[in-house]
Amino acid sequence: MTTLSTKADDIARVLEDEIVGGAIPPGTVLRQENLSERFEVSRTPVREALRRLAALGLVSFEPNRGVRVRSISASELREAFLVRAELEALATEVATPKMRPDDLAEMDTIERRFGELTLELREQARSGAPRDATLFVEWMQANYAFHDVIYRVAELPLVERIAKGARRTFIGDRVWQARAELDELYAKNDLQHRAIREAIGVGSGQAARVLAREHVLSSNRLIEVVLETLGAGGREPGWG
Amino acid sequence: MTTLSTKADDIARVLEDEIVGGAIPPGTVLRQENLSERFEVSRTPVREALRRLAALGLVSFEPNRGVRVRSISASELREAFLVRAELEALATEVATPKMRPDDLAEMDTIERRFGELTLELREQARSGAPRDATLFVEWMQANYAFHDVIYRVAELPLVERIAKGARRTFIGDRVWQARAELDELYAKNDLQHRAIREAIGVGSGQAARVLAREHVLSSNRLIEVVLETLGAGGREPGWG
């Protein structure tokens, strides 16, 4: 029986998901022994996993002190959006002439679902009820699924990898649940998706590029508003 | 006395430089024991270093078989140039309004030197003499220095990191020395640098962006010509 993956890789994947998903908040100090007893392995594979996370920029490595989950600054966040904007624009332009009818049909299906979820979210936001996390996650997934079709058609694995790496600098989902006026974001996102899909449909790579870029940048602007109102409060847990 | 860096990090840095510099050719299999006796350490830090290289995409990790230096395919190379083109365009646009007189002066100094080196290289190419490696390296460094000013002024560390990561997928410098008709590239590069500098000088971020993008893309086109004539011969050493 072939193993096909090492424990270090498994651990790295799990921690990666937990960090980008927000389950492990920024600033957390990761102790090797904790992780080794949690995953029921020795510290050796744990350290290899941590090296990988460090190379990916998810944690910072202080020699002889430990690793801590990196917290992202406002400027880093803005930059990540800039990178995403450029690369998604590129991918969208490249994908446009390669789109096949079934790809477009898939985009339509996803977009329809996305529209429904958007309505539900706005409904919820207007009613003032507490946010439903699962609904939000679904909305997010539909959002990503839309872009994933584009990435798949574009066939630019490097671009996809980098853009998705930048995408994950999201500070977790709770940011999005923070303010009710994100209503505007929901509606705009939906409209922009449709505009992008239409531009692709008529085969205008240029237009699709511009729209994709603006789409990401407008998300950026709204996120910044949220961060301001949240007070950019990056409280940093100490080493203890 | 504080160590300030671990052996794993040191080893990773050295190997990184050797791989991107071409000293360790693509396809090479890296044996843990070889490296451990070369660096006079045990295999533990070596493996951590290899994990980092794997996370950076410089080597591929096959469980229970070993690591090998990744060889870059033509499509990967093309993609890397696309990424660089977008990100350098972005950086150039952002840098334009932030340029101070002394920054511009520095660009002029570098560009002047770059022009001289370009002339020397073209001279050498026309004379049919064997390429002077050090001259070429100098030319390359001046080329990079020009762009580095832009990156420094732009103050976009993430963009800089990604773009430079894509820049290093260069298959070493010998590619550039392969054909004499790169003459054209030398001249064009020089002219494009000047155009970019002038666009920045008049404060047109839009123009600078477009010029920077075309600059990188034209390098890409010429590289592809070279690869075609070279026969894309990616001979892969076996596992032995």
Place this chain on the structure above:
DNA sequence: TCAATCCCTTTCGGATCCAATTTGCAGTAC
């Protein structure tokens, strides 16, 4: 009261040791 020093605990980095997997080769059956 406050600062410097020593020591003890915690935690990390690295070395060594052992188990598991792969691989090459010899031998054998057909």
Place this chain on the structure above:
DNA sequence: GTACTGCAAATTGGATCCGAAAGGGATTGA
């Protein structure tokens, strides 16, 4: 001659062990 089996060498993955660095607290001295 070819394909298959089984063993042995090479190599990796992981566990355990040890020395060293960092941090905290008590003691001492001014």
